[in-house]
Amino acid sequence: MTAVLENPATESPKPEVGAVPSFEVTLRVRRYNPESEHGEESVWDEFTVTAHGTDRVLDALHKIKWEQDGSLTFRRSCAHGVCGSDAMRINGRNRLACKTLLKDVNPDKPITVEPIKGLPVVKDLVVDMEPFFASYREIMPFLITSGNEPTRERLQSAADRERFDDTTKCILCAACTSSCPVFWNDGQYFGPAAIVNAHRFIFDSRDEGGTQRLEILNDKEGVWRCRTTFNCTEACPRGIEVTKAIQEVKRAMITRAF
């Protein structure tokens, strides 16, 4: 938009106090829709929207969907980084669209947005999450105990509780798993998220299923496939030290100490 100054001699007006500055941003979005004219082929679409200082990539995607192209398809729910719906590849890195501020990904250049890799694309930014959840289910992601249940709570020291705190933060967004080169090449690999969730129970002092889970992860598609590239740790929107957790599971497998 071009503003025409009525009196070019005066200085440009100061922004109103408290007004949020706005800027234009272009998103290059990878589109895929088997029902469209492009069929099975994916194509790039560019959209330019006006954004504000605190806007996130999700806000820009919503602006596109709500004002320009209603067919642009992506998942989202909570919009503040706790539900794990909107993991996507933004400028080549896996992030949550609702946690990525536009101003932090250099809005001066077009921002590329693609679906996460390694899972079948369903439509635009939506992938089929079923293989991801299938791996999760395989590691028995639930507390396993034996004997009679206590009448009150099981006791656990604060230190024992702290031992697995980091891996309880997982929101199953798949940012880690779909950033992993091993997972891209080998869809059978459990992937970091499943291992993180195994870790959460293996190192829980109340749990008695550690040996079974380690057996599962000792499989040829288990933890040993991890090549410690740290992509997962970098991708985790919850700040979980994913690679460290995987290393701890590997160590537990050797020492059987957990």
Added chain:
Amino acid sequence: MQTHQYDVVIVGAGGAGMRAALEASGEVRTAVISKLYPTRSHTGAAQGGMAAALANVEDDNWEWHTFDTVKGGDYLVDQDAAEILAKEAIDSVLDLEKMGLPFNRTPEGRIDQRRFGGHTREHGQAAVRRACYAADRTGHMILQTLYQNCVKQNVEFYNEFYVLDLLTDHDLTTEDIGDGAEVNATGVVAYDLASGEIHVFQAKAIIFATGGAGKIFKTTSNAHTLTGDGMALAYRRGLPLEDMEFFQFHPTGLAGLGILLSEAARGEGGILRNSDGERFMERYAPTIKDLAPRDIVARSMANEVREGRGAGPNKDYVLLDLTHLEPAHIDAKLPDITEFARTYLGIEPYTEPVPVYPTAHYAMGGVPTNVSGEVLRDSHNVVKGLYAAGEVACVSVHGSNRLGTNSLLDINVFGKRAGRSAAAYAKTVDQHAELPADPTARVEAQLTEMRDRPDGERVAEVRKALQETMDANAQVFRTGESLGQALSDIRELQKRYANVSVQDKGKLFNTDLLEAIELGFLLDIAEVTVVAAINRKESRGGHYREDFPERDDANYMLHTMAYRRPTSAPDAGDGHVAGYFDHVEDFGDYKVVLGSKPVTQTRYEPMERKY
């Protein structure tokens, strides 16, 4: 069209839905239908804790908890239900611990507890540590733990299926159904987002656990997906909605964004300050100050701003001050919310106060149920085979204002109860009741009409206008005039809604189409909320009428029951409490009729509510 048969079908996979599923699936053939993946549900966004008088860290008992809940709800709480909530809280927390929930621990290894708004010892003497918690991600842990246990029990899920209709054997909107006559719920109709196919689920018992409707407001802590689907479906099928005028505004939303910052911030010592740096809650609630119930704190904040003591360049928010707390304490107890402040506002809570303003948070009202989770079709008759639990339901344990940590409790206590009752009922039923002749007709017609409608207005424009009028006219402060404005705006938007169109005409993963359908739910829920708010000419809990600033027990110690009826139907509401709430809003093509339901009072006489 595909047809499925189950004993119990649960709609919604948040805390209440999954807690119900854990009960029902062990007993009878059960399916859970969710418009999201279960772990995306908004239970996961709950932060601060779950109340239970475990007395792990100081003296406490369920009777104090009951009293606090009743007083917190400004005496519109059904006291028998509140007593169940407080009593069963203890086992609910222990259940979760046994399922694996990683609660924070005391030095002795027990479940740790902390302070929360409105929870007191000895009937208001001082704040009590009653909230069981896992850092500031208690809801996340509950959602994960319940999902983990559903995986363990092999619960059957239909993910990304939108339930768009409720099937019953009588048309409650038009038929004259007598007192005691039997009405059965027979199934639901769902839309599979991935394929665009319609599925019919025939069930002996159905549990609605679809959550809230926060998206009727612009500034809200609620997810985009909280569009009141279950409430709207029940309402459209002729069931009443109870106490819809009571909506909770959580005091501490991130200013301008509405993202929730837990009350735990104040439970851990955080202080609200105005632009002068004054701890203003000392003036409004001298005894428990910043830990007063949410309705009082939200109103106090809005009042500070209105009287010119707001902070910031536009003086339109107040400040949540955590700077006097040790960074290590903040990291241990409030890691997520402090990260929200950093990520979204660029504020460092160790050293800077955080801008906050009330944000639409929770519907106290909803689909009326009894304490077994059975849905009521008027003030006392149930619909057989239909249950509801969680935010979609109104038991009513929250009355006119819910206490913090009582909703994570509600979903567990009444989710469990609904699951058990539904399974027990399904076992008594031999045959599935017959479905209507063409069960999908309404849904198919609705979807086809929406999809095929040629160029019209955009869904987002109508939704934005709705959210703006609700924020402007039906928020913390309300008047007859502002509510009248909201209602006339909503009526206009209902007309515009008849002309919205979607751009995506496809079958696969058509979220454009579903957003349009959800907007219809939002409009109906906003409308009934405002009609009920216009009728309640008093101030109570979360409903504050500046033109009627006092609570009026003589005329309004009653639950509102709102019915949608054809214009031609008789006006009697449920008629069981003569003389009250015979209010009717006639909109030409249908009308909203307000009836009432008595409040159950057991131990506690209504008193003035002071903190």
